[in-house]
Amino acid sequence: MKKVGFIGLGVMGYPMAGHLAKAGFEVCVYNRTTEKAQQWAAEFDGSFALTPKEASLDADIVFACVGNDNDVRQVALGEDGIFAGLKADAIFVDHTTASAELARELNKIALAQNKHFIDAPVSGGQAGAENGQLTVMCGGEQHIFALVQPVMAAFAKFSQLMGEAGYGQIAKMANQICIAGVVQGLSEAFNFAERAGLDADKLVATISKGAAGSWQMENRYKTMFAGEYDFGFAVDWMRKDLAIAFAEAQKNGSELPMTKMVDGFYQQIQENGGSRWDTSSLISLLKQN
Ligand code: NAP
Numbered sequence: 511m512k513k514v515g516f517i518g519l520g521v522m523g524y525p526m527a528g529h530l531a532k533a534g535f536e537v538c539v540y541n542r543t544t545e546k547a548q549q550w551a552a553e554f555d556g557s558f559a560l561t562p563k564e565a566s567l568d569a570d571i572v573f574a575c576v577g578n579d580n581d582v583r584q585v586a587l588g589e590d591g592i593f594a595g596l597k598a599d600a601i602f603v604d605h606t607t608a609s610a611e612l613a614r615e616l617n618k619i620a621l622a623q624n625k626h627f628i629d630a631p632v633s634g635g636q637a638g639a640e641n642g643q644l645t646v647m648c649g650g651e652q653h654i655f656a657l658v659q660p661v662m663a664a665f666a667k668f669s670q671l672m673g674e675a676g677y678g679q680i681a682k683m684a685n686q687i688c689i690a691g692v693v694q695g696l697s698e699a700f701n702f703a704e705r706a707g708l709d710a711d712k713l714v715a716t717i718s719k720g721a722a723g724s725w726q727m728e729n730r731y732k733t734m735f736a737g738e739y740d741f742g743f744a745v746d747w748m749r750k751d752l753a754i755a756f757a758e759a760q761k762n763g764s765e766l767p768m769t770k771m772v773d774g775f776y777q778q779i780q781e782n783g784g785s786r787w788d789t790s791s792l793i794s795l796l797k798q799n
Contacts, residue, residue: 523575566595610676617675631682649678697793739787
């Protein structure tokens with residue numbers, strides 16, 4: 511497990527691939543916009559390729575972190591795709607937040623070619639990627655996960671096999687459902703507190719120590735009170751992730767009433783021009799009333 515490929519050098523992929531290079535892996539990257547791949551190869555000890563196939567040739571593991579299901583299909587399949595370059599027994603690890611259905615489909619394709627697949631969406635955001643502190647939720651076979659886990663440790667503080675192919679994505683859906691509810695709860699509490707004249711710092715210093723405490727509370731309260739929303743995961747991405755969760759919920763029969771309501775609020779934020787604001791911008795709808 512020495513040679514790796516990395517496909518997709520966005521906000522997340524660029525630093526993740528950088529951590530792999532710094533950890534001593536021989537990294538070959540691919541990015542659709544070649545300038546970013548050139549920039550990466552100038553900054554880190556590694557090379558770049560002009561197609562996903564070329565970045566996958568000879569690699570023991572190929573990681574990808576692109577946008578959505580269609581983007582993964584575009585980099586994985588076809589004559590220039592990852593599978594076309596991947597050697598037998600090599601592993602494709604997809605860090606994109608995508609559907610469980612896609613994970614199962616890619617797993618089938620991999621197995622039919624004597625290759626392996628792990629779906630591995632991450633949480634921890636841009637800061638987690640830059641600091642090498644991501645959490646990774648994986649789906650796939652135990653013995654393949656055991657090979658991949660020490661390599662992912664270059665950019666992850668924790669990774670866990672959740673079950674067979676698709677279960678990494680399902681865990682990520684549960685993660686996003688939690689975030690939607692937590693952030694709406696914080697928005698309502700902070701807006702209520704502000705209107706009642708409470709001091710934000712004193713309030714959070716106190717209630718964050720009790721049962722209401724959360725990562726979102728401690729890391730986002732200052733900017734939420736200040737009405738600043740440029741500090742993390744964008745509303746557009748969140749709506750993509752929630753749409754994936756709604757589709758899965760329809761299959762497993764679960765109700766997501768609160769998540770549906772919050773998704774409607776995110777839609778309003780998009781209509782207000784806040785597509786690139788972070789998810790804590792839910793409070794903006796309450797502040798405007
Ligand atoms: P991003 O900054 O927009 O980067 C997306 C990357 O994917 C870029 O390298 C882009 O290439 C590439 N790409 C997109 N569509 C492609 C296609 N059809 N063919 C080839 N390459 C394509 O996104 P990101 O923030 O890194 O997020 C990546 C994934 O991680 C998403 O699934 C997101 O939901 C998930 N995620 C993000 C965060 C976060 O805080 N940002 C947190 C957790 C999970 P170009 O440079 O050519 O556009």
